[in-house]
Amino acid sequence: MATSEAVGAPPAVNATIEAKKPATQLIDPYNVAGQVDDSGNIKAIDYDQHSKDFAVPLLTQQHFDRFEAVTGKPVHRLMRRKLVFSHRDFDKILDFYEKHGSFMLYTGRGPSSGSMHLGHTVPFLFTKELQELFDVPLVIMMTDDEKYLFTRNKNDGVQKKGSAVEDFLHYSHDNIKDIIALGFDPAKTFIYTDYEYVGGHFYWNTSEFESLVTHNQASGAFGWNGSTNVGLVAYGAKQCVAAFPSSYPELYGYPDYRPPEFNPEAKRRFGPLASIPTLIPCAIDQEPYFRILRDRCERMTDPHPKTSLILSKFLTALQGPGGKMSASDPNSAIFMSDKPKQIKDKINKHAFSGGRESLEEHRKHGGNPDVDVAYTYLSYFLDSDEELEDLATKYRSGEMLTGEMKARCISELQAFVGDFQKKREGVTDEIMRNFTRPRKLVFGGNPNLGGKASDGVPGLFKTAEANGEANGEASAESKEREDGRGTKSERKAAKLAEKKAEKEKEKLALRGKGEDGEAAS
Structure with missing residues (x-):
């Protein structure tokens, strides 16, 4: 049980704590806290209330039935257990x-x-399952620039040790290797860091999107004020346009707006990319970004369909259901680098218990698995629905004690983290760079449509046809010609290169002579 008391602290400290007590729960991209009552107790986050406040519909059995009808597979355990619980479209x-x-x-x-x-692993594990079920391309954005801006803003503009640009870029690389170790398919997955990738058509989209968001709108969504650095105020545009397929033309077989192939006229060829919708699996705290995005998708020069979201709850902190795990508090989280003994010690010492105060009371009245952290973690990582329900039943009846629930949790997490660490050891810099290299992704899509989605955009997306795009052209360009002449784009590029070489030859010949046509001395 948390308390707001600061034992032995001066009045100023107590006043600060009092000022920080949220009258209501607080959930946004930079803050997550349950409501604190008058006694100083942190309440569990009320996800239903949050959904009502921001008009985010809850997932229903109807969605699950539709999911299974489309994919032919059962819904993921996180959906069944209402841990992935709400959505947009x-x-x-x-x-x-x-x-x-x-x-x-x-x-x-x-x-x-x-x-x-x-x-951190929960949304990625769920995303991986979605990618495998639907056989679609996946883009993962590492927001190292945002973290740098936020940390420096939090430190009043001071750059402290361990929080320079290169530090966050290093964190990105380490985290990318962590993500890869979860088992993503390199053929259809592109991972990038903002510091390394942003430019080209991505930046073109960013600049346009920035023009659609006012300072007041950004401040209202994220809580910025007059002392917030301008980088953070503008940052949201990047995270928004990262959801546009048109920000990644190379992933679909198109050239990007980057030197030396820069061609402003080529923008016409990206029309079909604007017809592709995007699904964003993420935790509920990231939803404000995409609320802003959905309001502006159709106002872009190339209008994009409103992005869809499927939102998860937070994996609670070890201390209880009023907050989420935090990388800045080692005792609130189980890290993927923790050793078995560290996992055991953290669960035994810090995991909030739903058990009774005494053995006698627990045996008589039973415990509450709904607030028990060890049980909560099992609900995310234990595969068997039957075992999970059995654990809850035994805990509620008093047959299972808190120590036994913690022991089952420790065993499951040690196995999960241990397996992850073995895979992580095999992720080299070369493997990481293969994931971060912009290239055409290969995916099959809906098998009932003949796997044509692997051609990229073309031919499949009828909205592109309605926009006047030559639907089959890009599809033809994405395949090798049987006569060995190469694709239309390749032949055109070869002709341009030939003409350029001829012009260079002529220039060199003229330089060899004087301007008057005589040989230079």
Whole structure:
């Protein structure tokens, strides 16, 4: 049980604590805290209330039935257990996939430490399952620039040790290796850091999106004020346009707006990319970004369909259900780099218990698994629904004690983290760079449509046809010609290169002579 008392602290400290007590729960990209009551107790986060406050619909059995009808597979355990619990337009993504064959998955990670913790893995494990079920391309954004800006803003503009640009870039690389170790398919997954990738058509989209968001709108969504650095105020545009497939033309077989192939006229060729919808699996605290995005998708020069979201709850901190695991507090989280003894010690010493104060009371009245942290962790990582229900039943009846629940949790987490660490050891810099290299992704999409989604955009997305795009052209360009002449784009590029070489030859010949045509001395 948490308390607001600061024992032995001066009045100023107590006043500060009092000022920070949220009258209501606080959930945004930079703050997560349950409501604190008058006695100083932190209440569990009320996800239903948050959904009502921001009009985010809850997932229902109807969504699960639709999911299973489209994929032919049972819904993921996190959906069944209401840990992935709300959405925006999830049904529309399913409709589009059934009719057109594919969509883009997008999610991300803000790297603030060299190792991810258990809570960070949850959205990625769910995303991996979605990618495998739908066989679609996935983009993962590492927001190292945002973390640098936020940390420096938090430190009143002072750059402290361990929080320079290069530090956050290093965290990004370590976290990318962590993500890869979770088992993503390199053929259809692109991972990048903002510091290394942003430019080209991505930046073109960013600049346009920035023009659609006012300072007041950004401040209202994220809590910025007059002392917030301008980088943070503008940052949200990047995270928003990262959800546009048109920000990644190379992933679909198109050239990007980067030297030396820069061609402003080529923008016309990206029309079909604007027709592809995106599904974003993420925790509920990231939803404000995409609320802003959904309001502006259709105002872009190339209008994009509103992004869809499927939102998860937080993996609670060890101390209880009023907050989430934090990389800045080692005792609140199980890190993916923790050794078995560290995991055991953290669960035994810090995990909030739903048990009774005495053995006698627990045997008589039973415990509460709904607030028990060890049971909560098992609900995320234990595969068997039957075993999970059995644990809850025994705990409620008093048959199972808190120590036994913790022991079962420790065993499961040690196995999960241990398996992860073995895989992580095999992720080399070369493997990481393969994931971060912009290239055409290979994916099959809806098997009921013949796997044509692997051609990229073309041919499948009827909205592109409605926009006047030559639907089959890009599809033809993405395949090798049987006569060995190469694709249309390759032949055109070869002709341009030939003409350029001829012009260079002529220039060199003229330089060899004087301006008057005589040989230079």
